[in-house]
Amino acid sequence: MALASLGICFAVLLVMGFPIAFNMILSSTVYLLVGGYPQLLVVQRMFEGMNGFSLLAVPFFILTGQFMLRGHLLEALIDFVNAFLGHVRGALALVTIGTCLFMGSIVGLALAEVASLGSFLIPMMKKEGYSPAFSSAVMASGSLLGPIMPPSVLMILYCVSVGRTSIAGIFLAAVIPAILIAVAQMLMIYRIAVKRGYPNHERAEWPEKWKQFKRAFPALMLPVIILGGIFGSIFTVTESSAIAALYAFILTFLVYKEGKLSDLPVILKETALTSGLVILLAGSATVTAWAIANEQVVYKVMGPLSGLPTWAFLLMVNIGLLINGMFMDDYASVVVLGPIIAPIAWSMGVDPLQIGAIICINLVIGLATPPFGITLFVTSPMAGVTIEQTFKEAIPMLVVSFIVLLFVTYFPPLTLWLPRQFGY
Amino acid sequence: AKPIRISLCNSETHPQSIGLQLFKELVEKQTNGELKVNLYYNSQLGGERESVEQVKNGLLEMATASAGPMTTFNNKFMVLDIPYSFNDYNEAWLVMDGPAGNALFASCEAIGLKGLAWMENGFRHTTNSTKAINTLEDFKGLKIRTMEAPMHMEAFKNLGANPTPVPWTELYLVMQQRVVDGQENPLANIWEVKMYEVQKFVSLDGHIYDPMPLVANLDWYNGLTKEQQTIVSTAAILGQNYSRAVNAARERYIVDLLRSKGMEVNEVSEAEKGKMRAATQESIIKSIKEKTDAAFVDEWLSGIEKARKDIKAGL
Amino acid sequence: MVLSMAMLCVAIMHVVMRYVFSNALTWSEEFLRFSMVWFSLVSAAVLHHRKGHVGIIIFRDMFPDRVRAACIRIIPILEVVAAASVTYNGILLLLRTYKQITPALGISVAIPYAAVPFGFFFMTLFGIEHILDITLGETVPAREDPTAQKSE
Ligand code: NA
Ligand code: NA
Numbered sequence: 001m002a003l004a005s006l007g008i009c010f011a012v013l014l015v016m017g018f019p020i021a022f023n024m025i026l027s028s029t030v031y032l033l034v035g036g037y038p039q040l041l042v043v044q045r046m047f048e049g050m051n052g053f054s055l056l057a058v059p060f061f062i063l064t065g066q067f068m069l070r071g072h073l074l075e076a077l078i079d080f081v082n083a084f085l086g087h088v089r090g091a092l093a094l095v096t097i098g099t100c101l102f103m104g105s106i107v108g109l110a111l112a113e114v115a116s117l118g119s120f121l122i123p124m125m126k127k128e129g130y131s132p133a134f135s136s137a138v139m140a141s142g143s144l145l146g147p148i149m150p151p152s153v154l155m156i157l158y159c160v161s162v163g164r165t166s167i168a169g170i171f172l173a174a175v176i177p178a179i180l181i182a183v184a185q186m187l188m189i190y191r192i193a194v195k196r197g198y199p200n201h202e203r204a205e206w207p208e209k210w211k212q213f214k215r216a217f218p219a220l221m222l223p224v225i226i227l228g229g230i231f232g233s234i235f236t237v238t239e240s241s242a243i244a245a246l247y248a249f250i251l252t253f254l255v256y257k258e259g260k261l262s263d264l265p266v267i268l269k270e271t272a273l274t275s276g277l278v279i280l281l282a283g284s285a286t287v288t289a290w291a292i293a294n295e296q297v298v299y300k301v302m303g304p305l306s307g308l309p310t311w312a313f314l315l316m317v318n319i320g321l322l323i324n325g326m327f328m329d330d331y332a333s334v335v336v337l338g339p340i341i342a343p344i345a346w347s348m349g350v351d352p353l354q355i356g357a358i359i360c361i362n363l364v365i366g367l368a369t370p371p372f373g374i375t376l377f378v379t380s381p382m383a384g385v386t387i388e389q390t391f392k393e394a395i396p397m398l399v400v401s402f403i404v405l406l407f408v409t410y411f412p413p414l415t416l417w418l419p420r421q422f423g424y
Numbered sequence: 425a426k427p428i429r430i431s432l433c434n435s436e437t438h439p440q441s442i443g444l445q446l447f448k449e450l451v452e453k454q455t456n457g458e459l460k461v462n463l464y465y466n467s468q469l470g471g472e473r474e475s476v477e478q479v480k481n482g483l484l485e486m487a488t489a490s491a492g493p494m495t496t497f498n499n500k501f502m503v504l505d506i507p508y509s510f511n512d513y514n515e516a517w518l519v520m521d522g523p524a525g526n527a528l529f530a531s532c533e534a535i536g537l538k539g540l541a542w543m544e545n546g547f548r549h550t551t552n553s554t555k556a557i558n559t560l561e562d563f564k565g566l567k568i569r570t571m572e573a574p575m576h577m578e579a580f581k582n583l584g585a586n587p588t589p590v591p592w593t594e595l596y597l598v599m600q601q602r603v604v605d606g607q608e609n610p611l612a613n614i615w616e617v618k619m620y621e622v623q624k625f626v627s628l629d630g631h632i633y634d635p636m637p638l639v640a641n642l643d644w645y646n647g648l649t650k651e652q653q654t655i656v657s658t659a660a661i662l663g664q665n666y667s668r669a670v671n672a673a674r675e676r677y678i679v680d681l682l683r684s685k686g687m688e689v690n691e692v693s694e695a696e697k698g699k700m701r702a703a704t705q706e707s708i709i710k711s712i713k714e715k716t717d718a719a720f721v722d723e724w725l726s727g728i729e730k731a732r733k734d735i736k737a738g739l
Numbered sequence: 740m741v742l743s744m745a746m747l748c749v750a751i752m753h754v755v756m757r758y759v760f761s762n763a764l765t766w767s768e769e770f771l772r773f774s775m776v777w778f779s780l781v782s783a784a785v786l787h788h789r790k791g792h793v794g795i796i797i798f799r800d801m802f803p804d805r806v807r808a809a810c811i812r813i814i815p816i817l818e819v820v821a822a823a824s825v826t827y828n829g830i831l832l833l834l835r836t837y838k839q840i841t842p843a844l845g846i847s848v849a850i851p852y853a854a855v856p857f858g859f860f861f862m863t864l865f866g867i868e869h870i871l872d873i874t875l876g877e878t879v880p881a882r883e884d885p886t887a888q889k890s891e
Contacts, residue, residue, distance in 0.1 A: 016810040017799040018817060019792035021783075026821040036426070041483050043829045043855050048474050050776045051851070053591060053768055059778070060747070163466075166597065233601035236594060245747060273791060276782025279775070280792070293468040294429070329793045372797045423600055423621075481835055496839045496848070572769070572842045589768070589843070 002035035003295045006288075020332040021277075024284040031291045042287050049286025050279050052160055053238055054167055058108075059275040060241035061151045064222070065107035066267045067248035069116035072256050073219045077102055078120065080216035083209045086201035090193020092128055093138045094186050096121045100142035101182045104149030105223035106244075108156075109274070110367050113146035114139060114378050122382045128199055134192070136383035137393035140368050140375040141185055144401065147330070147364050149178040151226055151241065154330055155360050157278060161285050161335045162342045165352045167237045168230045169424035170360070173353040173415040175227075177361055177408045184400040192396065218251050231422055278331060285335030298343045310348045314409050317341055318362055322402070325366015329374070333363050353424065354408075357415045361405050368398055427460035428656075430638075431475035431487040433467045438612055439674065440488055440543035440636050441465060443667025450659035455652060479641050480536050488543050488636040492573040499716040500531050503724040505575035506708055507631045508701035511694070513547075513672060515731055516633040524727030527720070529637070538645040540657055541664035542635035544671040545610050549628050551619055552606025553599070556690045557627035560584070560699045569595060569607040575708055576608075579631065582704040599623060610634055611678045612671060620685035629692040629700065638664070749774075769843040773851040780858025787818075788865045800882050808879040815869035822862040829856030 009027035018026075025042060032039055068074075081098040088094055096117070103113050118139045125135035147154045150171030159165045192198075204212070213220075225247055229240035252259035292298070305313060324333055338359060345355035368375045370391050380390045408414050428451070434441050441463070448461035470478060473496055475487035480497065491504035510516040519525060520542045529539030550557055552566055563583040570576040572589040580587035590598050598604050599622040606623065614626065638660055648656065679689050692700075713721050749767055786792060799810045833856065837849035873879070 013817070014795055015798040016814060017794045017796040018814055019794040021792050022818050022821045023794075025825060026817060029821065029824055038481065038483050039824065039828045040481050040832050040835070041478065042825055043832045043852070044474060044477060044481075044483070045470065046825070047776065047852055047855055048470060050779055051772050053594070053772055056771055056775050059775070063747070168597070236597065236601075236603075242747065272778065272782040273786045273789075276779050276784075276786045277792060279779035280783040280786075283779075290469055293464060296462070327797055328795055332793060332795070372795070477836065477839075481832075492842070496842060499840075574842065591768075 002031050003291075003297070005034045006031035006291055006295075010288075020329070020336075021280045021284040024281075024288045024335075028284075028287040028291050035294075037294075041290060045287045045290050046283040049160075049283040049289075052282075054156060055160055055279055055282060057151070057156055057167070057238045057241035058153055058278050059271055060238070060245045061108040061153060061156075062112070062274050063267070063271045064226075064241070064244045064248045065109060065112040066271055067245070067252045067259070068103075068106050068219070068222065069112060072258050073251070074099075074103075074116060074120055076212075076216040077219055080212045080220070082201065083204040083212040087203035088190065089200050090189050090198040091200045092121070092125050093130060093134070093189045093193060093198065096125070096138050097142045097145070097182055097186050097189065100145045101149060101178065102220070102223070104145040104147075104178065105151075105227060106219075106248075107146055108151045108153040110143045110146040110364065110375055111378065114143035114375050117143070118379050118382050122379065126383065130198055131393070132383040133385045133389040133393045136376075136379040136385055136390040137397065138189060139382070140373075140379040140390055141394050141397035141401065142182075143375050143379075144364050144368055145178055145182055147367075148174055148181065148361055150174055150230075151237075151244075152360070153278060154334060154364065155356070156237070157282055157331060158334045158338050158356055158360055160282050161289065162338045162356070164346070165342070165356045166424055168422075169353050169419045170356045171227075171237070172231060172419040172422055172424060173357045174360070175418055176414050177357060177404060180404045180407070180414070181361075181401045184404050185397045188396045188400050218255055222247060222251070233422070281331050281335050285339075288336070289339050292339060298340060301340065302344055302347055305344060306347075310350065311410065313345070313348060314350070314358065317345070317358065318405065318409060321359065321362040322366065322369070325363055326369050327372050328366070329372070330363040330367055333366070334359065351412065351416055353419055354412050354415045358405070358409050361408065365398060365401055365405065368394060426485075427462045428485045429462050429464065429469070431464050431467070431469040431478065431484055433472050433475075433489070434465065434612075435616065436465050438616065439667045439671035440545060442670050443543050443663040443665075444488070444638070445663075446666045447659045447663035450662060451655060454655045454659070459652060459656070476537070476639060479639055482641050482643060484641070485644050486540070486638060486640045488638050490545065490571075490634060490636055492571050492576075494637060495573075497535055497537070498532055500528060500720055502575060502712045502716055503528070503721055504635070505573060505579075505632065506712065506725075507579040507704045508697055509705075509728055510547075510630075510633045511697075511732075513633075513668070514735060515728070516547075516635075517668065518731040518735065519728050520635055522727060522731060524724050524731075527723065527727075531720075532639065533642055536642045537639045538642045540638045540640055540660035543638050543664055544667040545634040545636045546612060546671050546675060547628075547630035548608050548610055548632045548634050549614070549626060549630060550606060550608045551614060551623040551626045551687075553602070553622065553624045554605050556625045556688055557629060558690060558692060559696050560703055562627075563700075567603075567605045569598060569604040575712065576632070578708055578711065579704045580608075582707060583700060584703075596622065608632075610671075611675045611682075615678045615681065620682055620687045624687060626679075626682055626687055626689045627692055628689065629697065631700070631704075766843045769841060773841075773844075773854075776851055777854040777857075780854045781861075784858045784861040784865065787862045788868075790869065807882075811879050812874045815866055815872075815874055819863055819866035819870060822859045822866050825859040826856045826863055829853075829859060 006027050009030045010023060013023040029042055032041060078095060078099050081095045085091060085094045085098055099117060100113060103117060107113050122135045122139055126132055155170050156167055159167045159170060222244060226240055226244045229235040230237055341359060342355055346352060367373060370376060370387055376387045376390050380387045430444060432441055444463055448463060451459050451461050469475060472489035473493035476489045476493060476497060478484040479487045491501050494501040532539050555562060557563060563585040566585045568580050568585045568587050569590045570580060570587045577587040588604050595607060596617055599607060683689055749771055799807050833849045833852055837847050839848040841848055
């Protein structure tokens with residue numbers, strides 16, 4: 001009865017377009033009222049949900065990204081990737097994906113990546129004769145690497161809402177899939193580029209490569225600090241996020257000297273707003289999680305599913321999430337669906353790191369699927385095309401990404417081998 | 425009627441959980457299903473401190489928590505933080521079940537909590553990755569993870585170690601990354617967290633006895649019929665005793681298992697424990713007296729003395 | 740803003756003390772967690788002022804005009820109901836718990852807890868503003884052109 005009221009209330013408010021965080025608060029409030037439980041729980045659970053040391057990494061990683069998105073650093077990074085990939089057909093499109101992968105190891109959000117890189121790379125691609133829709137599609141699919149390659153705000157949110165999953169572990173689990181997706185997208189782009197005769201650049205000689213490397217070096221140190229710090233067992237995730245933010249600050253304001261102190265308020269404001277969004281979601285999801293635990297929902301769902309073979313369950317999860325991703329935001333999905341799907345997968349013997357990687361990668365792909373595909377929304381106007389045009393051009397890249405996801409689903413070493421090397 | 429919901433932070437197989445499973449069986453059977461009991465393991469409904477707060481505010485019927493989180497509600501629980509108070513389980517149980525333990529529970533009623541029983545978590549021992557701790561001097565310079573409990577930290581400082589508070593969820597990671605050399609926990613936890621993967625030495629110093637009070641919301645408890653109250657409180661005691669028996673039996677077994685996993689387990693001699701006691705107790709008792717009711721602390725200490733005498737007389 | 744810079748400084752200090760001086764600060768972790776809660780709730784309130792909390796508008800944009808308009812007008816009212824109830828319960832929780840002391844900083848738990856009613860009080864106010872804007876307003880915003888999405 002109380003559970004039904006929670007579900008119905010949530011669904012109705014969702015369809016109405018009610019903000020997800022408020023939705024979870026209001027439908028949990030209704031649940032508590034119907035179930036006869038005191039309302040104080042809402043506040044107490046919300047506070048505890050926001051009061052985790054791990055969540056502290058969220059504002060710091062966002063801040064790091066904000067520092068890194070200023071001019072010269074990006075150019076240096078693009079030129080560096082170009083020095084290595086420039087001679088191949090479809091050079092600039094490949095460079096876009098390569099740069100996305102590097103930026104992905106610095107920023108934790110797709111939107112930070114797409115907004116900054118897109119404003120550089122889409123006009124450049126158009127100038128070199130790529131069709132606007134293709135340029136937009138390449139950027140939209142490349143930016144998916146942002147939240148797949150660690151660090152990833154989405155994965156932190158996943159670990160906080162689901163529990164039992166180590167943030168550093170899931171970061172490690174996502175590295176190989178991220179690289180595979182980048183390679184798969186590049187191969188697809190190369191095929192299209194050859195067919196359509198997109199241009200390449202001159203082959204850069206080694207002295208040029210060395211020069212570009214030196215120029216990009218300070219920026220390239222950032223992933224080394226973030227990933228090396230976490231994986232080399234020097235820092236915890238939260239600590240490395242703080243160090244990364246400090247390093248990015250020094251880089252932007254003292255080394256490249258392109259940040260102005262007057263930019264600081266904007267940077268901090270952007271950081272604050274995005275963090276507020278994510279952390280409030282984490283808090284309100286904790287309230288709903290209490291209701292789900294109190295009703296022992298997972299046990300109830302687990303019964304009928306227990307007859308299902310694991311492979312069928314995982315296929316169901318993947319297809320279900322893909323459909324969900326067409327309509328739902330990734331953060332909202334992870335806090336709502338993660339705590340239900342993950343425990344069922346655990347009980348079937350799926351490794352927590354693997355199911356975490358599957359869920360997060362799937363939801364990230366959803367960022368580029370219409371009708372609600374946030375990266376399509378950002379790149380399309382930059383290229384001056386419609387969302388449908390971008391999506392049509394993006395289909396090949398999205399299909400190969402999904403195929404990689406299926407490999408990840410059915411071949412656990414892709415996610416588990418690397419974390420196991422580090423003892424997770 | 426609504427079920428009795430109990431929040432626990434451990435998994436299904438922890439001794440305290442096993443004790444509460446017996447509690448559930450007894451209560452449901454003896455009330456002919458009139459009272460149902462739901463157990464929520466692994467902090468599903470919230471962490472220890474938070475769960476007790478939920479009980480206090482009537483959001484939950486019952487919860488268990490370690491002494492640390494309990495002190496935020498009732499600082500008399502600090503007496504449980506006095507290191508090297510007990511020589512063995514018999515002493516500890518006699519004190520907890522006797523007038524001293526009852527007085528501690530009685531002091532909870534003022535804040536709306538009814539203490540029912542002391543579920544077993546066992547003695548806390550020290551593990552580390554560099555050397556076996558046989559003497560007081562062996563603590564020197566070791567970086568030991570403790571709970572975020574000021575008295576525990578002070579105790580390890582007094583022993584010459586370097587205490588570092590780390591949240592439970594990050595414990596395995598910091599040991600693996602060698603951020604700390606060691607940590608301290610009951611054997612049940614040492615086994616459950618697979619510390620043998622990241623630690624080499626277990627030294628059975630039993631510095632603190634760590635019971636987990638099972639507390640109920642006082643108003644809810646008073647709302648039960650007399651008969652139900654008797655069933656609930658008796659079942660709680662039986663569950664407590666069962667969890668103690670299970671834990672004691674399991675600890676011997678766990679020691680063997682840890683050895684088979686390559687850990688070196690050593691007993692700390694009574695003489696050395698005496699030195700450790702001398703190094704820590706006085707200053708900690710002093711700080712606890714400053715922070716809470718000094719008369720209560722004295723009463724507690726004499727309770728321990730009396731229990732010790734009773735045991736001797738029994739022999 | 741000041742809080743976020745302070746958080747960064749304390750976080751760095753936390754790391755430095757732990758590694759360089761191998762002497763953990765007992766209070767820094769708790770301080771960081773509590774400041775983050777305050778920081779997030781204040782930010783969430785500002786974000787609410789800008790109507791920035793994510794909702795899924797795609798379904799309602801499929802509805803006929805009148806239903807859609809009704810949804811849009813009802814939402815701010817429900818937001819105020821939710822925010823006001825959290826504010827009220829937050830104050831109740833403060834009154835019940837202020838005597839508890841946090842383990843590391845030794846302050847009343849009311850200080851961190853207060854962030855919740857504080858943030859949601861402002862969300863209630865901003866929600867009332869949204870009601871005045873939309874629910875009582877003459878026109879309902881047009882169906883959103885997804886290409887005009889904000890870049891939060
Ligand atoms: Na990333
Ligand atoms: Na989508």
